Amino acid sequence: MKRPEAGAFAAFLITYLFFALATPGTGFVSVNGTAGWLNLAAELGIVAIPVGLLMISGEFDLSIGSTVGAASMILALGTNQYDLPIWPMVFLALAAGGLIGLANGLAVVKTKLPSFIVTLATNFIVIGATMGVSRLIANVTSSSIVASDSAKFVFAARWGQANISILWWLLVAYIGYRVLSRSVFGNWIYATGGNLDAARGAGVPVQRVKISLFIATGLAAALVGILQGVQWNSGNATYGMGFVFQAPIVVVIGGVLLTGGYGSVTGIVLGTALFGVISSGIFYTGWNTDWIQLFLGLLLAAAVLANNYVRRLALSSK
Amino acid sequence: MKLFKSVLAAAAVTIGLGAASPAMSNDEGPILVVSGPLSWPFFAAVKKGFDDAAEIFDVDYQYIAVTDTSNMTSDYPRLLQQAISREPRMLLVGEFFPDGMDPLIKEATAAGIPVLIHNSGQTLWEGNGSIGFVGEDPYQMGYKAGQIQADAGVTTGLCFNQVPGNPTVEERCNGYVAAMKKAGKETIYQTIGTGDATNPQAMTQAIKGSLQANPQIDGIYTLNAVPAMSALRAVDEVGRKGEIMVGTADLSNEALLAIKNGDLAFAMDQQPYLQGFMSIQIAHQYLNYGLHPIGHVKTGPLVIDSSNVDETLQVNKEHAGVRGAS
Numbered sequence: 001m002k003r004p005e006a007g008a009f010a011a012f013l014i015t016y017l018f019f020a021l022a023t024p025g026t027g028f029v030s031v032n033g034t035a036g037w038l039n040l041a042a043e044l045g046i047v048a049i050p051v052g053l054l055m056i057s058g059e060f061d062l063s064i065g066s067t068v069g070a071a072s073m074i075l076a077l078g079t080n081q082y083d084l085p086i087w088p089m090v091f092l093a094l095a096a097g098g099l100i101g102l103a104n105g106l107a108v109v110k111t112k113l114p115s116f117i118v119t120l121a122t123n124f125i126v127i128g129a130t131m132g133v134s135r136l137i138a139n140v141t142s143s144s145i146v147a148s149d150s151a152k153f154v155f156a157a158r159w160g161q162a163n164i165s166i167l168w169w170l171l172v173a174y175i176g177y178r179v180l181s182r183s184v185f186g187n188w189i190y191a192t193g194g195n196l197d198a199a200r201g202a203g204v205p206v207q208r209v210k211i212s213l214f215i216a217t218g219l220a221a222a223l224v225g226i227l228q229g230v231q232w233n234s235g236n237a238t239y240g241m242g243f244v245f246q247a248p249i250v251v252v253i254g255g256v257l258l259t260g261g262y263g264s265v266t267g268i269v270l271g272t273a274l275f276g277v278i279s280s281g282i283f284y285t286g287w288n289t290d291w292i293q294l295f296l297g298l299l300l301a302a303a304v305l306a307n308n309y310v311r312r313l314a315l316s317s318k
Numbered sequence: 319m320k321l322f323k324s325v326l327a328a329a330a331v332t333i334g335l336g337a338a339s340p341a342m343s344n345d346e347g348p349i350l351v352v353s354g355p356l357s358w359p360f361f362a363a364v365k366k367g368f369d370d371a372a373e374i375f376d377v378d379y380q381y382i383a384v385t386d387t388s389n390m391t392s393d394y395p396r397l398l399q400q401a402i403s404r405e406p407r408m409l410l411v412g413e414f415f416p417d418g419m420d421p422l423i424k425e426a427t428a429a430g431i432p433v434l435i436h437n438s439g440q441t442l443w444e445g446n447g448s449i450g451f452v453g454e455d456p457y458q459m460g461y462k463a464g465q466i467q468a469d470a471g472v473t474t475g476l477c478f479n480q481v482p483g484n485p486t487v488e489e490r491c492n493g494y495v496a497a498m499k500k501a502g503k504e505t506i507y508q509t510i511g512t513g514d515a516t517n518p519q520a521m522t523q524a525i526k527g528s529l530q531a532n533p534q535i536d537g538i539y540t541l542n543a544v545p546a547m548s549a550l551r552a553v554d555e556v557g558r559k560g561e562i563m564v565g566t567a568d569l570s571n572e573a574l575l576a577i578k579n580g581d582l583a584f585a586m587d588q589q590p591y592l593q594g595f596m597s598i599q600i601a602h603q604y605l606n607y608g609l610h611p612i613g614h615v616k617t618g619p620l621v622i623d624s625s626n627v628d629e630t631l632q633v634n635k636e637h638a639g640v641r642g643a644s
Contacts, residue, residue: 026530032555033530040523128385131357139366139639142359144571161555232518232547234572238357242513242520279511279520283527289509290482296511 004255005267007307011253012274015303019281028284035162041276042169044246045269047224049176050217052251052268056180057213058193058260059108059115064221064247066127067100068240071225073130076143076235086151090226097222098215100126105211123244130237142236145229155230165227169269172220176265189213193260250275253303255311274303349379349601350406352398353594354414354437355387359543360568360590363642364437367594368410375602379410388512391415391483398422408432408605410597411448413439414486420446434600436593438486440614449610452596454588454618460490462619463539463565464497466584472537472563474504478525480545482509487541490567494539506532521548522555529556537563543570543585550581569622569641571634577627587630588618590642 020029027033047064054061071093078089104122108115131141147156157164180186191199192206200206221240229235254271256263278299282292351368354361365381372379382401384393395418401409402422409426413419413435420442427433427447435443436452443451460477467475475498477491495505508528514520525548529535538553540546546566553562565584566573576582596615603609622630634641 023531026527028527028530036523036526036555040519043517043519124385127357135356135362139362140359141357141362142570228518232572234544234547234570236516236544238516239518240516242515242517246513279514280523280527283508283524284531286528286531289507289524289528292509293511 003266004262004264004311005270006255007310008254008267008270008274010310011303011306012270012277014306015274015281015299016277019277019284023281023284026284026286028281032161033284035160037273037276037280038166039161039163040280041272042163042165043224043227044243044250044275045169045272046165046172046227047217047220047240047243048247048250048254048272049172049265049268050213050220051247052254052256052263052265053176053180053189054210054213054217055248055251055256055258056193056260056263057189057209058196059210059213060248061101061104061119061214061217062116062244062248063100063104063119063122063126064217065241065244066123066125066130066237067097067218067221068225068228068243069235069237070100070126070130071097071222072145072229072235072239073134073141073143073237074235075147075226075229076145077134077137079146080144081138083146086145086147086230090151093226094219094222097218097220097225099218100221101215101218102211104218105214108214109207109210127237127241134237142234142238145233145235147230147233151230155227163227163231165231168223168227172223173265173269176268180265185209185212190261193262195261246275249300253300253307255307275300278303347405347407349377349408349410349598349605350401350404351379351381351410351597352394352401353381353383353410353412355383355385355390356381357385357387359570359639360642363590363639364594366639367591367596368598369594370591371595371598371602375598377598377602379598379601391418395419395422402426402429402431406431408434408601410434410436410601411439412437413442414484416442416485423448432601432604434597434604434610436597437590443614449604450600450613450615452600452615452617453593454616456486456489457493457496459567459586459588459619460493460495460539461497462493462621463490463567463584463586464494465501466621467494467537467539467563467565468498468501468503470537470563470583472498472503474506474532474534475537475539476506476508476525476528476532476535478521478528478538478540478545478549479507479509480515480521480540480542482512490541491539504534506535516544518544518548518551521545522551525549525552526555529553529558529562536561538565540564540566541568542566543568543573546570546573546582546585547576550576567619569630571631574622574627574631574634577622577624578631580624584621584623586619587622587641589620590617591640592617 074093075089078084188204188209192209250271254267423446433448440455477494498505538549567586
């Protein structure tokens with residue numbers, strides 16, 4: 001019980017049961033209904049895991065939104081406008097994501113400004129640049145993507161109604177788990193976010209930790225852009241803007257402390273799953289959708305409270 | 319606030335002196351365009367129209383729009399106010415948010431600045447002193463969609479609004495609902511959280527949920543081409559392909575291909591390129607010769623279905639960005 005994810009697990013169970021009971025006969029708990037909310041959670045989850053690790057190390061990344069859109073537009077412009085094969089474009093998109101992360105990381109550790117502001121600035125810079133360049137090259141800000149069969153399989157294969165993005169999510173979660181809980185680097189992440197000066201004193205390369213995590217976040221955001229782009233055959237500069245705040249939200253639901261130093265990958269995965277259940281399940285209820293954001297807000301607040309309560313319980317039970 | 323006061327003062331002076339001296343109309347001033355965000359392919363096409371006409375008529379103009387679409391209701395009146403305070407030769411305005419923008423347009427026209435409205439504001443231009451309007455009537459666009467679906471035998475139609483709170487877009491749903499009601503059909507109005515307006519996966523799952531909760535739905539009308547693709551995916555996922563008629567406002571290349579494949583019944587084009595092009599054309603002719611069309615210049619809706627989709631796809635290939643779809 002003494003684990004960061006205990007609260008998230010309880011909150012997930014309660015929420016899932018709530019929707020299972022509130023949507024009788026609509027197929028929410030069926031295989032296809034489950035594939036639906038997993039598809040939704042997977043894309044958010046891929047980017048939420050590195051964002052969570054970054055938050056454990058004490059930093060934010062709000063530039064993920066525009067990185068998703070930029071990656072999808074790189075695929076679109078390359079394959080549609082210049083008739084280039086998709087695979088080099090995939091690597092170019094990932095490289096762009098990594099570069100954006102590197103720029104964020106360097107800016108944050110060199111200037112010592114709050115990453116909240118630095119990456120918010122990056123978010124605007126990247127979406128502005130994406131739109132400007134797209135307009136210059138192709139006169140559009142969204143464009144079709146021409147994908148090869150191999151790329152379609154890797155990024156958009158479906159089994160029944162379950163997208164391959166769910167496997168990518170599991171893979172990213174596994175890597176995140178190995179790094180955070182089974183490696184020296186993971187200890188450095190906790191140390192950097194827990195007590196920066198002590199970590200530095202103990203010889204932890206805090207700058208390298210932060211820069212690496214910013215790069216990982218950029219790469220993951222680019223991967224989501226590629227997944228969405230290939231799946232919907234279309235790049236769009238505005239893809240991913242919703243993730244800017246959804247990612248930190250699910251990370252916090254998952255038990256990560258906003259102040260850093262505490263959290264787990266399992267918790268983040270559960271927090272993302274909970275968000276997927278809420279934001280898809282609410283439509284199965286058939287309620288008037290004008291109220292959706294109200295319900296979403298209340299359910300999130302309830303989830304975080306339940307989470308907090310269980311965590312305190314867990315930490316006090318010796 | 320200071321700018322606002324100076325505009326008011328200038329307006330008061332002009333009114334005081336009578337209409338004879340257009341104090342703020344400046345022969346050397348710029349032509350300013352306050353229009354929609356360029357991140358939307360739709361407004362990218364509007365701007366292409368502005369650009370092409372500006373080149374043909376040798377007109378200089380400046381395009382002003384928001385880059386962040388989360389606070390448009392308050393951002394647009396502010397942008398318009400700033401544009402007015404620059405004493406433009408002429409103002410070409412998309413009146414997206416009438417509550418904040420209409421009083422400002424009245425001030426501008428009272429101060430002698432010629433104003434031409436495009437895209438949104440079709441019911442207001444006569445009252446605020448503008449010289450005309452170029453664009454669609456969103457209510458009529460939705461109404462037409464409702465008529466098409468009702469005629470095709472749809473009994474329960476879902477109007478899916480991905481940007482609740484935008485009055486122009488909401489009018490499309492209102493028109494759709496009115497046409498369906500008039501034909502004695504049922505309608506369901508669905509919205510989605512604001513963070514998910516650009517997430518096709520979230521929109522798919524939302525529509526899928528509604529289709530599961532309301533199995534009687536047999537028609538869907540979306541207000542943009544991106545949610546149209548999400549609606550098609552959702553229909554497929556609930557296993558009712560061919561039973562639910564999906565139509566949309568606005569175009570994209572994917573939407574056109576879906577019409578060609580028979581998955582999407584229709585897309586409604588309000589010809590955004592014409593809205594930009596004709597605005598500049600009218601501005602040029604008004605400023606130089608005092609000429610302008612009388613009344614409402616309609617650019618939509620042009621219904622694109624299986625009968626004319628090939629031609630549209632061809633134009634899209636040869637002239638990227640002109641159709642507002644890519």
